[in-house]
Amino acid sequence: MGKQYLDLSIAPADTAFGLMAEFDADPHPSKAKERLRETTHEYLGIAGSPTFINLAKDIVFGSVASRLQDNSTSIQPVSGTGANHLAATFLACHLRPSHVFIPAPTWINHKSIWEMAGVSVAEYSYYSSVTKEVDIVGMLNALDCAEPNDVVILQACAHNPTGVDLSKYQWMQVADLDRRKKLFVVFDSAYQGFATGDVDGDAWAVRQFTEDVLAFETHPGLCVAQSFSKNFGLYSERVGALHLIVPRHLSVQGARGELMAIVRAEYSNPPRFGASIVETILLDQDLRAQWEADLDTMSSRIRRMRCELRQRLEKETQQDWAYVETQIGMFSYTGLTCEQVSRLRNEFHVYLLPSGRLSLCGLNDGNVKYVAYAIGEVMK
Numbered sequence: 001m002g003k004q005y006l007d008l009s010i011a012p013a014d015t016a017f018g019l020m021a022e023f024d025a026d027p028h029p030s031k032a033k034e035r036l037r038e039t040t041h042e043y044l045g046i047a048g049s050p051t052f053i054n055l056a057k058d059i060v061f062g063s064v065a066s067r068l069q070d071n072s073t074s075i076q077p078v079s080g081t082g083a084n085h086l087a088a089t090f091l092a093c094h095l096r097p098s099h100v101f102i103p104a105p106t107w108i109n110h111k112s113i114w115e116m117a118g119v120s121v122a123e124y125s126y127y128s129s130v131t132k133e134v135d136i137v138g139m140l141n142a143l144d145c146a147e148p149n150d151v152v153i154l155q156a157c158a159h160n161p162t163g164v165d166l167s168k169y170q171w172m173q174v175a176d177l178d179r180r181k182k183l184f185v186v187f188d189s190a191y192q193g194f195a196t197g198d199v200d201g202d203a204w205a206v207r208q209f210t211e212d213v214l215a216f217e218t219h220p221g222l223c224v225a226q227s228f229s230k231n232f233g234l235y236s237e238r239v240g241a242l243h244l245i246v247p248r249h250l251s252v253q254g255a256r257g258e259l260m261a262i263v264r265a266e267y268s269n270p271p272r273f274g275a276s277i278v279e280t281i282l283l284d285q286d287l288r289a290q291w292e293a294d295l296d297t298m299s300s301r302i303r304r305m306r307c308e309l310r311q312r313l314e315k316e317t318q319q320d321w322a323y324v325e326t327q328i329g330m331f332s333y334t335g336l337t338c339e340q341v342s343r344l345r346n347e348f349h350v351y352l353l354p355s356g357r358l359s360l361c362g363l364n365d366g367n368v369k370y371v372a373y374a375i376g377e378v379m380k
């Protein structure tokens with residue numbers, strides 16, 4: 001049969017949560033105190049809050065969301081990490097890829113999550129330390145070796161840890177290859193709004209790839225693992241969503257049932273509180289406008305810090321640090337060695353990851369001068 005999704009039949013509803021879902025859907029007038037119930041600590045259903053899920057879907061897919069009614073399913077998992085994990089567990093079982101391709105470098109958890117799901121992990125070159133840009137040739141060459149139904153992890157924007165994103169043209173090159181080779185893309189979207197300050201602009205690639213899935217009958221499908229940790233500052237509340245666009249030959253309800261079976265066995269249902277904060281903000285016009293303005297403030301501040309750090313580093317080291325300014329999002333891949341990073345920590349109390357990744361969010365007008373000075377000292 002070759003490698004294909006297993007046929008997915010519709011699983012019966014979970015006994016306890018199925019009953020709760022039926023209760024929720026029951027319109028009988030004696031069912032009172034509905035509003036009060038919403039403010040308590042009742043369990044959410046296995047798939048999470050339907051209101052939150054629809055809002056999350058709109059945020060990531062924008063106007064494309066209305067065309068995903070019949071061929072997609074969304075779940076509220078345990079934040080972005082949980083969304084990546086749920087995707088990996090589901091796809092390992094039902095898509096059975098021979099490999100998952102992750103960027104080199106990438107968020108450290110990608111490798112662990114997929115290894116734990118039992119899928120062989122292969123890396124594609126993502127970043128060139130020489131040009132300090134995306135290694136698009138290396139990336140396309142590596143993905144060209146993938147087999148149909150292999151999974152490719154793409155970070156939607158503000159790539160962690162390099163701070164370097166693909167250009168629109170490069171995204172289209174990857175989309176072409178993805179379509180030609182029938183690869184299943186999992187978009188990891190953890191920083192929407194952080195790259196440019198524009199929620200829609202940061203979702204450009206996801207929406208473009210989604211259009212492709214809708215246009216081509218033989219497309220294997222696509223997932224988006226969405227996190228609200230950064231763009232709502234809800235880190236500890238574990239707010240996220242997993243959206244699965246199901247290939248045409250498969251039953252959406254069957255896929256949804258499988259996802260819910262995994263959730264039920266792993267953690268039963270997701271946390272309510274953070275999701276209700278997101279709902280409150282996105283459903284209120286003024287709060288939503290304020291959230292969008294806050295994202296703009298945050299991303300502008302990061303850009304200002306990049307400019308300031310670049311200028312100060314160029315003064316301290318007499319070298320070109322233009323890439324600190326052109327990189328995107330929270331992180332900068334400084335190119336500092338592991339030894340320089342440990343000197344920064346031990347002698348100057350400045351903390352970077354051993355890879356040389358610096359978090360721009362930790363910089364402010366009060367410390368940027370000192371950080372540039374410290375970097376200059378360890379580079380002498």
Ligand code: PMP
Nearest residue numbers: 079080081107160188190227229
């Ligand atoms: N993906 C990427 C690329 C990340 O950087 C992070 C957080 N560091 C996540 C996913 C997961 O975030 P969370 O589980 O906090 O939503």
